[in-house]
Amino acid sequence: MRKILALISFLFLISCTSQETFKKNPVDQLIVSMTNVNNFTIILQDIDAEEHLFSSDHYRQKFKVITMGADSVPQTKETEWYEVSETFFNLHSGDIGMEVASKVDGKLSKQVSPPGYSGYVGNSQYGQWKTNPSTGTSFWEFYGRYAMMRSVFGMGFYGPVYRSSYMNYRGYHSSGRNYYGGSSGSPRYGSYSSGAQKSNPSFSRRMSTSSSFRNTVGSSVSRSPARTAAGSRASGYKSSTSRYGSGSSSRSRSSSSGGK
Template sequence: MNSTAKVVLGILVMFFIVKTCGSCDSSTSRQQTSSSQVAKTWKKSPVDELIKELNGEQNFSIILFDMDANESGSDYRHQYQVLIQKPDTVLEKKTDWKEVDEAFFSQHINDMGMEIATKKDGKLTKQAVPAGYNHYVGNEKYGRWENRGGSSFWAFYGQYAFMSSMFNMMTYRRSYWDDYNRGGYYGGSRGYYGPNSSNPVYGTKSYTSSTSGKSSTWGSKPNTFKDRVRTKVSRSSNQSSRFSSTRSKSSSTVNKRTSRSSSRYKSSRSTRSRSGGFGK
């Protein structure tokens, strides 16, 4: 190959590399812009804000006390019940209604009446569990297991009797509590709704069928309305998951293209070095 042909070939190779890298840079730039937009719109949930406010406490529970949505299913709200465990008492308060985004509402749509964040002996966990499980049920300071009709149930001592109605404790069997503690749920990320997930003992569907749940805002809504909201947030959640998966695949493709371009560039440089440089 004469010198002129080598020069032309070198120019063509360099043009291809620059064009390919330019496309990669453009794709990367678009992804960075998208990530930046997500970062700007993301904000802490009300639960995260509550956790921050309670940072000085060693033991507390945050319960999803009630929830609501408007008729169009575009505005979502939560109300929380906060319990702070002290050496000689338990402090309880309910928050005002808090606006939440659709993703957070969807995440906890089955968790009404349950703890969704707990701090025990300074360790924080975010797990949907029956209210009272992490601090009070099974703790002999607050009550004891009693046999009723062949089954064992938790009963609070007199000074803590208010917790029974507050937690809707009628369904808190010893067998369920044992299942939670021995089934690998405790301290993990999986929510616990009872021994049969298809027929929940705890959570939204169970709580809103109880007397205390029916008096809640969500419990008083028609089933047709609740079903519409469930369908809407479920669909949005699935779309969000597919978008995240697509972004991940796109990022992988860009990385592969960049790697191939880099490999070609190195190969080109190696060829020029062996031939003594262009024009020789």
């Protein structure tokens, strides 16, 4: 009898593991659906989690897809909620407002990047670097016909894109690391940034009012293989015990502190 019970437990464990391993990845689904699209950006719009005492927890994610339409006019679409595995939830729980996949001139990347950075900021087809005569700092400005892209990517919530920050991003990107900007413990981009709080009031409200949701997000960020603990407690959410900082992407697992 003990052997039979042990066998049943083993088979049950294998079944749960298989379901976790082979649960569909919504980002890959979206990528496949746009095989013939040469330029697109997939941004993580929102995340949610429901804890269950006697059954599996439920994890969900929602995305914004940006494609370039006729005359290079950006088209946006917000997806439905997707059920995701715990592993995939953990991987991207800190990436709200960030690009989680993009294709630029037919070249696909699943490197996590700040919104608009992978194919539009720094691209002379869409804008130029300008210098503030008072401060001497250089910042990105879209050409008039592409001015709407700042709104499409939600850049207004994060402030100007300075050339120094963009160059830091390029350095991180070339070595396979995710770039969140800001100082240690206070990222400029991602779920714990003030920009994400402003751009996604629903997520911000859940983080502020639900300790279980806040703890789920915080613990998943700390467990993510794509991040390392860095800096002090994230600001803006009371009683949060999670730590958050720039880390390596799926291409690189080395530890790193956040750039400025």
